[in-house]
Amino acid sequence: MSTTGSGASGEVTAPYGSGASAQADAPRKRVRIHHLREMKERGEPWPMLTAYDMYTAQLFDEAGIPVLLVGDSAANNVFGYDTSLPVTVDELLPLVRAVTRSVERALVVADLPFGSYQLSPEQALETAVRFMKEGRAHAVKLEGGRRFTPHVEAITSAGVPVMGHIGFTPQSEHNLGGYRVQGRGSAGEELLADAVALQEAGAFSVVMEMVPAEVAKRVTHELHIPTIGIGAGSDCDAQVLVWQDMAGLRRGKAPRFVKRYADLAGVLSGAARAFADEVRRGEFPAADHAFH
Numbered sequence: 561m562s563t564t565g566s567g568a569s570g571e572v573t574a575p576y577g578s579g580a581s582a583q584a585d586a587p588r589k590r591v592r593i594h595h596l597r598e599m600k601e602r603g604e605p606w607p608m609l610t611a612y613d614m615y616t617a618q619l620f621d622e623a624g625i626p627v628l629l630v631g632d633s634a635a636n637n638v639f640g641y642d643t644s645l646p647v648t649v650d651e652l653l654p655l656v657r658a659v660t661r662s663v664e665r666a667l668v669v670a671d672l673p674f675g676s677y678q679l680s681p682e683q684a685l686e687t688a689v690r691f692m693k694e695g696r697a698h699a700v701k702l703e704g705g706r707r708f709t710p711h712v713e714a715i716t717s718a719g720v721p722v723m724g725h726i727g728f729t730p731q732s733e734h735n736l737g738g739y740r741v742q743g744r745g746s747a748g749e750e751l752l753a754d755a756v757a758l759q760e761a762g763a764f765s766v767v768m769e770m771v772p773a774e775v776a777k778r779v780t781h782e783l784h785i786p787t788i789g790i791g792a793g794s795d796c797d798a799q800v801l802v803w804q805d806m807a808g809l810r811r812g813k814a815p816r817f818v819k820r821y822a823d824l825a826g827v828l829s830g831a832a833r834a835f836a837d838e839v840r841r842g843e844f845p846a847a848d849h850a851f852h
């Protein structure tokens with residue numbers, strides 16, 4: 561682990577205590593970006609999940625997930641679009657507000673959607689300000705490497721923390737040629753240069769998506785800010801998954817990097833079918849469910 565960053569003093573006040581024993585009933589202290597840096601310095605990997613609504617935000621917050629991302633992946637996991645591209649700021653803002661209203665500890669990151677920051681650093685800052693003021697987000701995230709360091713600088717200069725995102729960047733899927741691993745071979749050096757540039761521009765962390773594990777490991781060691789992997793191997797400082805993938809709510813073939821920790825699709829589908837059967841058989845409502 562690199563220790564070149566600041567905040568490496570003994571005054572560590574992690575909101576979940578340290579080590580695997582950190583529990584949901586630990587002190588209810590807000591997660592701050594310096595806590596994430598401190599976890600990197602201590603070599604403690606941390607989890608991040610997406611959340612798009614109140615109940616999931618509350619549950620994940622209580623489960624001790626320190627960072628929640630209101631992803632532009634709401635496009636295909638909430639709104640029913642086929643890709644990330646169509647979702648808008650006006651669609652995402654109410655989801656961000658719902659999540660920030662619902663958490664006590666988690667740091668909430670708002671993902672800037674396609675078209676809301678690429679035009680200029682000024683546009684990027686304007687959009688970031690909307691997510692901070694109207695969404696009450698704690699940080700924003702945007703996709704892209706060296707070409708977007710002016711955008712990152714504009715936002716961080718205004719006092720808003722920025723999470724980067726490199727490797728496979730879904731908003732560029734048409735330019736990248738589909739869902740493909742990025743950073744193989746000599747592109748590994750380019751990826752490292754992008755990561756270093758984002759760090760120098762003031763990003764507080766960087767997501768690496770679908771990157772060879774060895775490349776992600778090297779980037780993680782070179783940076784003093786935390787790296788967050790999705791399909792980037794086990795040596796990143798943190799790991800993120802889309803919650804509907806992690807909990808098995810989404811059907812169909814999942815990307816290779818997904819692990820399913822539950823079968824929510826089976827549970828919910830079973831509940832809906834049982835309800836329907838009981839209504840059709842005249843078994844629901846029973847006397848207990850009615851007012852007399």
Ligand SMILES: Nc1nc(=O)c2c([nH]1)NC[C@@H]1CN(c3ccc(C(=O)N[C@@H](CCC(=O)O)C(=O)O)cc3)CN21
Binds near residue numbers: 633636740802815
């Ligand atoms: N539910 C969900 N999970 C995600 O991880 C996710 C989203 N949605 N939406 C936005 C982006 C899109 N992402 C994706 C989507 C699909 C693959 C995928 O199909 N991967 C295949 C590789 C396919 C190929 O090589 O052609 C895999 O097996 O990993 C990967 C990332 C990641 N993000």
Ligand SMILES: CC(C)C(=O)C(=O)O
Binds near residue numbers: 630671725767
């Ligand atoms: C998968 C994560 C990193 C993301 O960008 C999203 O959910 O939109």
Ligand SMILES: [Mg+2]
Binds near residue numbers: 631632633671
């Ligand atoms: Mg995203």
